[in-house]
Structures are given as structure tokens and as C-alpha cells.
Amino acid sequence: MTENSTRDIEHLIDLMAKLPGLGPRSARRAVLHLIKKRGLVMAPLAQALQTVSETARECVTCGNIGTEDICDICTSPKRATGQICVVEDVADLWAMERGKAFAGRYHVLGGTLSALDAVGPDELRIPKLVSRIADEGITEVILALNATIDGQTTAHYIADQLGDVTVTSLAQGVPIGGELDYLDDGTIQAALNARKSF
Secondary structure (H helix, E strand, C coil), X not given: CCXXXXXXXXXXXXXXXXXXXXXXHHHHHHHHHHHHCHHHHXXXXXXXXXXXXXXXXXXXXXXXXXXXXXXXXXXXXXXXXCEEEEECCHHHHHHHHHHCCCCCXXXXXXXXXXXXXXXXXXXXXXXXXXXXXXXXXXXXXXXXXXXXXXXXXXXHXXXXXXXXXXXXXXXXXXXXXXXXXXXXXXXXHHHXXXXXXX
């Protein structure tokens, strides 16, 4: 085989390897599978990628990803509960939706505050959150940010900006099915601090 005969395939492998969770070897296996299942998988995948590339957009209200300027969650009258759940990223919003435990609205920050990376409040969607609280009559803001230093710094900053609105955060601690021996010290400490009556 000449170098020219595999250039397009190698280019596809290189592009696939840039996806989260795929390295060069996994990308090579995925591309080989796509080629073998060209009509069944590759052609529909290429069409779906083209369609999403042309139609996907960020919701102007909350930052979710959909195909309209305002997403289904923001336009649903069933979601007007006076609660906003603040998340770092769209992936976090989608994870919350999978659990079907929250029936309010969301606000995607687009990251966390980070002095090292020069990410301040204006680089995130924090000013938009503050204006939404006043405009939408929000009574509770649920901070569902990751339990990292940047996540907690962001949570404290947001709480300081919100004034009289009730601010809550997700409980942290021992996961269901978790064994204490496998947990880190911070998780055990958070679980002890958030203990409740049995």
C-alpha cells in the first residue's frame, strides 16, 4: 500500500483520536469498524454529523445545547418551579437530566473560575445567572458544581453574588454501594459533615 492510498484513512483516525476517551489505538479500531460497516454505520453517522454541525446551537437562556435558540427545558412550562440548578458544563446538565431527579431549570456556566487559566466571572456565564434570577423570579439556586478547588471557589463566588436568594448545594459523601475502604479522605470528611438522622 502506498502512502497516498491510506492518507484519508489516517486523517480520519487522527480526527477520531482527538475525541474524549479515544486514543490512537481506539480510534484505529473505531475507524476500521466504520469502514467494515460502511453502509450500516458510517454513512448514517456522516449524515448525522453533517446535520448536527449545521443545526446545533447554544441556548441563549441557559447555555444548553440543542437545535433551537431556546432549548426545550427553558421553554417548558412544567419547568417553571422557581429553581435554577447551576452546572459547570452541558455534560453535567445532561447527567442531571438522565437521573430525572430535577424538574426545574438549569444554568450552564461554561467552566469554573480559575486564576491560573485567567478565567474570571466575565468569561463564564455568571453575570447572565445574576440577571436571570431577577428576571425569572428565582427563589432557590442549586449549585451542582464539581467538588474540586475551582468548583468550590466558583460556588462560593456565586453564593456571594446572589444576595437574598436561597443557595443550596448537592450533598457530598459516600456514594450508594460505596465502601469506606475505597474512599478518599475528603469524601469521608464530607460524608461525616453532611450526616443526618438515621
